[in-house]
Amino acid sequence: MAIDVLGAPVKRVEDQRLIQGEGNYLDDIKLASMVHMAILRSPYAHANIKSIDTSAAKSMPGVLAVFTGADIPYNPLPMAWPAGGSAGIQNNINMPRVLATDSVKWTGEGVAAVVAETAEQAFDAREAIHVQWEPLPTVVEVEDAIKDGAPQLHENAPNNTVFVWTVGDKDGTAAAIDSAEVVVKRRIVNQRLIPNSMEGRGDIGWYNPGTDEYTVWMSSQTPHIQRLLLTAFVTGIPEHKVRCISPDIGGAFGSKIFCYADMALVMFASKAIGGKPVKWVETRRENYQSTIHGRDHVTWLEIAGNRDGEISAIRVKTLANLGGRLSTVGPGIPTTLYARVLSGCYKIPNVFAEVTGVYTNTTFVDAYRGAGRPEATYVVERAMDLFAKEIGMDPAAIRRKNFIAPDAFPYENPSGLGTASGGAKIYIDSGNYEPALNRALVMSGYLDADKAKAEAKSRGKLLGFGLSSYIEVCGVAPSKWIGAVGEGWGAAMWESSNIKVHLTGKVIVTMGTQPQGQGHETTFAQVVSHELGVPMEDVIVQHSDTQGTPFGYGSYGSRSGSVGSHAAVKAAAKIREKARRYAAHMLEASPDDIEIDGANYSVRGSPDKVKTIQEIAFALDLGFSLPDGMEPYLDETVYHDTENCTWPFGTHVAVVEIDEETGAVELSKYVAVDDVGKKINPMIVDGQLHGGIAQGVGQALWEGAVYGGDGQLLSGSMLDYAVPRASWFPKLELDETVTPSPVNPLGVKGVGEAGAIASTAAVANAVADALSPLGISHVDMPLTPARVWGAMQAAKGGQA
Amino acid sequence: MTVPVSLVVNGVRRELSVEPRRLLVQVLREDLDLTGTHVGCDTSQCGTCTVHMDGKAVKSCTVLAVQADGSEVTTIEGMASSDALHPIQTAFWENHGLQCGFCTPGMIMSAADLLARNNNPSDGEIRHAIEGNFCRCTGYQNIVTSIREAGKVMREGAAAPTSTTPA
Numbered sequence: 001m002a003i004d005v006l007g008a009p010v011k012r013v014e015d016q017r018l019i020q021g022e023g024n025y026l027d028d029i030k031l032a033s034m035v036h037m038a039i040l041r042s043p044y045a046h047a048n049i050k051s052i053d054t055s056a057a058k059s060m061p062g063v064l065a066v067f068t069g070a071d072i073p074y075n076p077l078p079m080a081w082p083a084g085g086s087a088g089i090q091n092n093i094n095m096p097r098v099l100a101t102d103s104v105k106w107t108g109e110g111v112a113a114v115v116a117e118t119a120e121q122a123f124d125a126r127e128a129i130h131v132q133w134e135p136l137p138t139v140v141e142v143e144d145a146i147k148d149g150a151p152q153l154h155e156n157a158p159n160n161t162v163f164v165w166t167v168g169d170k171d172g173t174a175a176a177i178d179s180a181e182v183v184v185k186r187r188i189v190n191q192r193l194i195p196n197s198m199e200g201r202g203d204i205g206w207y208n209p210g211t212d213e214y215t216v217w218m219s220s221q222t223p224h225i226q227r228l229l230l231t232a233f234v235t236g237i238p239e240h241k242v243r244c245i246s247p248d249i250g251g252a253f254g255s256k257i258f259c260y261a262d263m264a265l266v267m268f269a270s271k272a273i274g275g276k277p278v279k280w281v282e283t284r285r286e287n288y289q290s291t292i293h294g295r296d297h298v299t300w301l302e303i304a305g306n307r308d309g310e311i312s313a314i315r316v317k318t319l320a321n322l323g324g325r326l327s328t329v330g331p332g333i334p335t336t337l338y339a340r341v342l343s344g345c346y347k348i349p350n351v352f353a354e355v356t357g358v359y360t361n362t363t364f365v366d367a368y369r370g371a372g373r374p375e376a377t378y379v380v381e382r383a384m385d386l387f388a389k390e391i392g393m394d395p396a397a398i399r400r401k402n403f404i405a406p407d408a409f410p411y412e413n414p415s416g417l418g419t420a421s422g423g424a425k426i427y428i429d430s431g432n433y434e435p436a437l438n439r440a441l442v443m444s445g446y447l448d449a450d451k452a453k454a455e456a457k458s459r460g461k462l463l464g465f466g467l468s469s470y471i472e473v474c475g476v477a478p479s480k481w482i483g484a485v486g487e488g489w490g491a492a493m494w495e496s497s498n499i500k501v502h503l504t505g506k507v508i509v510t511m512g513t514q515p516q517g518q519g520h521e522t523t524f525a526q527v528v529s530h531e532l533g534v535p536m537e538d539v540i541v542q543h544s545d546t547q548g549t550p551f552g553y554g555s556y557g558s559r560s561g562s563v564g565s566h567a568a569v570k571a572a573a574k575i576r577e578k579a580r581r582y583a584a585h586m587l588e589a590s591p592d593d594i595e596i597d598g599a600n601y602s603v604r605g606s607p608d609k610v611k612t613i614q615e616i617a618f619a620l621d622l623g624f625s626l627p628d629g630m631e632p633y634l635d636e637t638v639y640h641d642t643e644n645c646t647w648p649f650g651t652h653v654a655v656v657e658i659d660e661e662t663g664a665v666e667l668s669k670y671v672a673v674d675d676v677g678k679k680i681n682p683m684i685v686d687g688q689l690h691g692g693i694a695q696g697v698g699q700a701l702w703e704g705a706v707y708g709g710d711g712q713l714l715s716g717s718m719l720d721y722a723v724p725r726a727s728w729f730p731k732l733e734l735d736e737t738v739t740p741s742p743v744n745p746l747g748v749k750g751v752g753e754a755g756a757i758a759s760t761a762a763v764a765n766a767v768a769d770a771l772s773p774l775g776i777s778h779v780d781m782p783l784t785p786a787r788v789w790g791a792m793q794a795a796k797g798g799q800a
Numbered sequence: 801m802t803v804p805v806s807l808v809v810n811g812v813r814r815e816l817s818v819e820p821r822r823l824l825v826q827v828l829r830e831d832l833d834l835t836g837t838h839v840g841c842d843t844s845q846c847g848t849c850t851v852h853m854d855g856k857a858v859k860s861c862t863v864l865a866v867q868a869d870g871s872e873v874t875t876i877e878g879m880a881s882s883d884a885l886h887p888i889q890t891a892f893w894e895n896h897g898l899q900c901g902f903c904t905p906g907m908i909m910s911a912a913d914l915l916a917r918n919n920n921p922s923d924g925e926i927r928h929a930i931e932g933n934f935c936r937c938t939g940y941q942n943i944v945t946s947i948r949e950a951g952k953v954m955r956e957g958a959a960a961p962t963s964t965t966p967a
Contacts, residue, residue, distance in 0.1 A: 011893055011894060011896075012893070012896065014901065015892070015893045015898060015901070016893070017901075018898055018901030018904055019876075019885070019889040019892050019893055019898065019901075019904060019908065020836065020876065020877065020879075020880055020885070020889065021834070021835070021836015021837065021875065021876035021877045021905045022836065022877075023836070023901050023902075025835075025838070025902065027829075027835075027838075027839070028829075028835035030833075120819070120821075196934075196936050197900070197902075197936055198838075198840045198846060198848060198900065198902040198903045198934060198935065198936050198937075199838070199840065199900070199902045200840075248900075248901065249900060250838070250840075250900045250901070250902025251899075251900040251902060251936050251937055252900075253936070283842045284840065284841040284842045284843070284846075285842055516900055517899035517900025517901065517937050518899065519899070683896045684896065686896075686942075687896050687899055687937075687938060687942060688899075690938055690939035690940075690941045690942065691899065691936070691937045691938050691939045692939075693939055694938075694939030694940070695936070695939075717841070717842065717843045717845075718841045718843050718845035718846060718934070719843045719845060723845070723846075723934050723936070725927075725931050725934070725940075726926075726927040726928075726930045726931060726933075726935075726940040726943070726944065727924070727927040727928050727931055729927075729939060729940060729941070731923070731941060731944075732939060732941055755939075
């Protein structure tokens with residue numbers, strides 16, 4: 001009998017290769033006759049291209065070809081998720097071309113490419129390309145970009161507006177705010193971030209002239225989607241002539257979901273030079289300019305309620321910076337994934353949001369870990385604290401008072417999750433928020449906050465506690481909601497799994513999901529081992545190759561654990577059912593009389609009449625003797641569309657100490673109590689939370705992409721962008737409540753983003769709490785010593 | 801133009817002819833196929849390229865191959881013996897000290913450098929010692945645990961029990 005590994009902290013099967021340096025990341029791949037590509041990128045944030053002279057570059061040593069935009073017959077990259085989906089909202093869409101042709105809209109937009117025998121030769125020749133530029137005026141801040149007289153980026157986007165999208169009850173919210181006892185208003189900024197996966201992106205394109213087929217290796221979270229987008233929308237190459245492969249991926253955090261110009265460029269280049277494989281790997285500086293950024297909202301928030309702390313309305317107006325052109329699902333992030341969850345875990349009856357997408361001369365913005373939900377959580381959690389402060393209420397008490405009650409589920413929130421037409425609704429299906437809050441308060445020492453603050457004050461420190469109670473919509477998503485109702489990209493979001501039990505009884509599971517460090521090879525093997533009763537070491541999980549895995553939508557939105565594992569559970573059920581019918585054939589019994597206990601299939605009442613799944617697979621896969629109508633082989637595929645998203649929740653508490661002299665903020669304690677449902681592997685779940693929390697803390701305290709007014713990225717390398725370091729963190733303290741998700745049979749919810757969604761607001765609230773004795777209610781992130789010190793000086797009436 | 805460079809890499813002498821501008825990391829990855837050493841930045845911040853040169857951790861993106869002439873270099877591929885993982889590798893596996901794995905080789909090489917100098921570091925000393933190695937996945941927490949546990953095993957001098965199967 002195999003050991004049941006479901007729910008156990010099993011060591012990861014991926015690690016054996018990774019700890020020995022035997023991983024296979026994109027840049028580790030070497031192919032026979034492979035050559036190298038370098039992309040010349042715009043040094044200007046806004047300019048017309050007058051001419052490009054590639055003649056000198058073409059004669060450089062080792063150079064095989066030089067291309068400009070005029071050489072590439074492909075379409076611009078596709079827009080897959082306009083704001084409002086198919087609901088008819090005007091979206092003024094401008095997508096990047098594979099190489100820019102007439103003008104550039106941000107520093108780093110690609111304008112020419114060199115292919116050479118070695119990477120160094122390609123870099124050298126790139127320097128010899130001469131572009132005659134006509135620089136144009138630039139705008140980088142959203143509030144500037146929508147003003148009259150601002151430099152205009154695109155003819156079809158007056159005032160640099162991509163869209164204006166609203167959600168919620170405008171009049172009802174206005175009435176609630178107008179009649180409220182207390183209204184708090186505040187402008188807050190959710191600054192731009194650079195994802196910083198430790199591995200950047202890269203591609204290898206190989207055109208095989210013998211078959212007229214392409215293979216593209218890509219550091220991508222979505223190889224199946226990229227094959228679809230690259231063929232159907234960009235290149236026009238038939239889909240069945242292209243194979244996409246994602247090798248080991250060195251982190252992604254959303255930045256590798258998208259369709260990037262370089263993917264099509266390596267395909268074009270390989271064919272153009274006669275079929276040698278062409279490798280392109282971005283440098284970190286390139287990554288900072290040409291792989292997506294995240295967040296970048298300016299929001300005016302209003303929160304209204306009474307002096308008892310009952311919140312009646314929240315209204316926001318948000319300007320979302322989407323960059324110089326759009327990334328694949330850029331407009332979907334600050335709309336559906338942000339404003340539709342603005343009320344968080346609270347029963348706020350009136351919600352209204354107006355979101356304006358804005359073009360600026362900056363790198364495009366798209367999904368970064370959490371994608372819209374951290375921005376929403378930051379707004380509502382700052383708002384709760386600002387309101388509590390205004391009426392003199394305890395931040396924990398105001399949260400408790402406004403939580404959606406445990407008996408109120410399923411709960412349709414007022415910002416539109418449940419109001420979509422067409423019969424497809426998603427709703428918050430389960431939750432019990434107060435126990436997690438209570439536990440986090442106890443663990444963090446919140447109940448003795450006054451004593452801790454006094455003790456810190458005696459050391460010259462201002463101590464603050466910050467709460468963040470969150471929900472996450474993850475496990476995305478029901479296709480009927482995301483697609484047919486027009487709430488998402490023009491595609492589905494089901495997931496797939498194929499299970500084969502081979503003649504020797506070994507099991508190969510292929511998945512449509514695409515790991516980037518989450519440990520899918522371990523967790524899906526745990527699930528299938530549990531479902532089939534076979535030892536985990538007899539199960540291998542494969543993924544990442546459009547040849548050999550069923551179509552899947554890839555991994556993001558904390559969906560693999562919920563939607564992907566559900567597909568695997570259903571595929572295993574089909575395997576069991578076929579094995580049951582074949583066991584009946586082998587044992588000369590009725591299928592209804594076959595009992596399944598792990599791997600054993602026995603006749604009810606005759607426990608000695610038994611076949612193992614391995615014996616069944618051997619005979620069935622050979623197919624020498626088959627019952628009428630049964631096909632040989634134990635091989636089943638499932639495409640699973642989820643009924644609903646999943647709804648993790650929890651409360652995080654951050655404790656900070658601020659040096660009164662310098663404004664330096666130290667995160668001294670961090671407590672997270674999360675409810676992610678049941679866990680397939682608690683060790684991996686904890687790791688996901690650690691990493692997510694660290695990224696969210698990074699936003700609160702240190703990180704930020706900074707542009708000069710001329711559109712130059714000042715935080716243009718790891719020298720200048722504050723990637724968090726080990727010594728900046730305390731030990732993170734985790735605990736849990738467990739409310740199984742009713743959406744899938746394992747009761748899992750997904751955990752990839754939860755930490756990042758909760759932690760930014762917790763830390764920002766802690767800093768605001770620490771500064772409140774000085775009369776400071778809010779400081780925008782990142783809460784660097786300079787900013788905090790400046791706010792302290794201003795509050796004291798000094799010179800900031 | 802190329803110049804001769806002689807290295808001992810993971811115990812094997814290598815005679816190479818390299819362009820003077822080439823970095824040690826390029827020679828390791830491209831000429832010697834030791835792709836466990838990674839490149840994560842272009843400004844010497846991230847530490848994914850960390851190897852040992854004459855017993856000390858260096859960022860191989862910041863060493864010219866010609867500067868390494870005559871040196872002994874150890875990369876992640878040289879850490880395990882023929883029949884056992886290095887205790888630091890084992891500790892990273894057992895304590896979930898990695899997720900995507902891209903920073904892991906450099907992190908293990910930095911950890912080995914630390915534990916060679918201080919086999920009983922505090923958590924604070926561990927966190928300080930890996931300042932030059934970025935990880936974006938783990939929040940560093942399980943990396944710190946892994947290095948602490950590796951130090952314990954190495955102090956006890958016992959070979960860590962190593963399994964090549966999960967669970």
